[in-house]
Amino acid sequence: MKQITTAITLLIAIVLIGCTPRKEFREMVCYELHTPYSVKYEASQNLENEIRQVMRDYYHAINPFDSTSIIAHVNRNEDIAVDSIFTMVFNKAMQVAEATDGALDVTCAPYINAWGFGFKTDSTTVTQQLLDSLSQYVGYNKVALIDNKVIKQDPRVMLNFSALGDGCACDLIAGLLDSHGIENYMIEVGGEVRTAGHNSRGSAWHIGIVTPEDDPDGNNNNLQAIAMLDGRYGLATSGNYRNFYERNGRKYGHTINPATGYPAEQDVLSATVIAPTTIEADAYATALMVMGREKARTIAAEHEELAYYLIYIDENDSIRTEQSPSFDKFLKK
Numbered sequence: 001m002k003q004i005t006t007a008i009t010l011l012i013a014i015v016l017i018g019c020t021p022r023k024e025f026r027e028m029v030c031y032e033l034h035t036p037y038s039v040k041y042e043a044s045q046n047l048e049n050e051i052r053q054v055m056r057d058y059y060h061a062i063n064p065f066d067s068t069s070i071i072a073h074v075n076r077n078e079d080i081a082v083d084s085i086f087t088m089v090f091n092k093a094m095q096v097a098e099a100t101d102g103a104l105d106v107t108c109a110p111y112i113n114a115w116g117f118g119f120k121t122d123s124t125t126v127t128q129q130l131l132d133s134l135s136q137y138v139g140y141n142k143v144a145l146i147d148n149k150v151i152k153q154d155p156r157v158m159l160n161f162s163a164l165g166d167g168c169a170c171d172l173i174a175g176l177l178d179s180h181g182i183e184n185y186m187i188e189v190g191g192e193v194r195t196a197g198h199n200s201r202g203s204a205w206h207i208g209i210v211t212p213e214d215d216p217d218g219n220n221n222n223l224q225a226i227a228m229l230d231g232r233y234g235l236a237t238s239g240n241y242r243n244f245y246e247r248n249g250r251k252y253g254h255t256i257n258p259a260t261g262y263p264a265e266q267d268v269l270s271a272t273v274i275a276p277t278t279i280e281a282d283a284y285a286t287a288l289m290v291m292g293r294e295k296a297r298t299i300a301a302e303h304e305e306l307a308y309y310l311i312y313i314d315e316n317d318s319i320r321t322e323q324s325p326s327f328d329k330f331l332k333k
Contacts, residue, residue: 026041035165042184047176047180057083058168058169061083074150088168089161090145099299100290103259104163108160111138112162136154138258164279164282164286166192167281168282171194173187174187184196192236195232196232198230208223209237209272211319234282235274238255238271238289267292268311269313287299300326308323309322309331
């Protein structure tokens with residue numbers, strides 16, 4: 001009798017094992033929203049619908065191009081309680097603004113719009129007088145979040161989270177995958193990346209750092225370096241080589257210096273940052289484009305969790321690179 005019971009137990013176990021879905025690497029690529037994104041993950045179930053819902057929630061919170069989004073209501077000074085996604089992005093923006101002396105400032109929306117890179121376009125020629133007038137309601141210290149409500153010192157203050165948005169989306173999807181116990185994944189949203197574990201070959205995720213060449217159509221695939229991420233990291237790159245325009249023989253990039261209202265004019269062509277989360281990497285990459293190489297060294301010394309890789313142009317118009325000591329372990333040799 002005991003042998004029969006054991007045999008039945010074994011048979012049930014075999015049947016259950018046979019019915020358990022096998023883990024496999026899956027990939028989804030989506031172009032249905034404002035920014036294309038892709039997710040590679042090892043799981044026994046398909047999570048595409050849940051990932052799409054995460055992205056819809058993300059866009060509803062902070063997409064300024066959508067008139068029904070929370071941030072659009074905030075920018076119109078309408079009475080609205082913000083959600084957890086908006087709160088996370090707002091708090092991280094304020095934290096990085098403090099750490100970078102305002103080099104990242106999400107109240108720069110009026111400047112960004114004036115230069116033609118924002119959610120509103122204005123055909124008015126940008127002058128110093130215009131920038132001076134806009135500066136009256138630009139400044140991260142002119143806005144606060146209290147009891148889920150955005151409080152402004154001036155109703156003309158507007159927010160634009162584009163410097164953290166793609167990084168935020170990566171982290172939100174990562175949170176979903178983590179909640180399902182998924183250990184190996186790579187998320188890419190608008191060029192920003194979040195990783196965990198390893199790829200389908202059991203090795204580190206390979207992330208290319210593009211050589212910054214004028215490329216408004218996004219067709220340049222020439223790589224300056226390759227970062228290898230083995231574990232849980234966020235990586236983001238900021239640069240003006242894909243989002244710029246020329247007027248009267250002069251090139252204007254989309255990275256705005258909050259202190260002046262003008263496009264940043266550093267010698268840095270692109271800044272790549274690796275951090276514990278992609279929203280942090282995204283925010284600091286933008287800030288380093290504004291701050292330049294010297295201040296980047298100070299930031300890296302003060303924040304050991306950050307690693308950066310800068311591509312810049314020297315006095316002879318040659319492309320050079322500079323990296324923090326902590327970035328070296330990530331570079332493919």
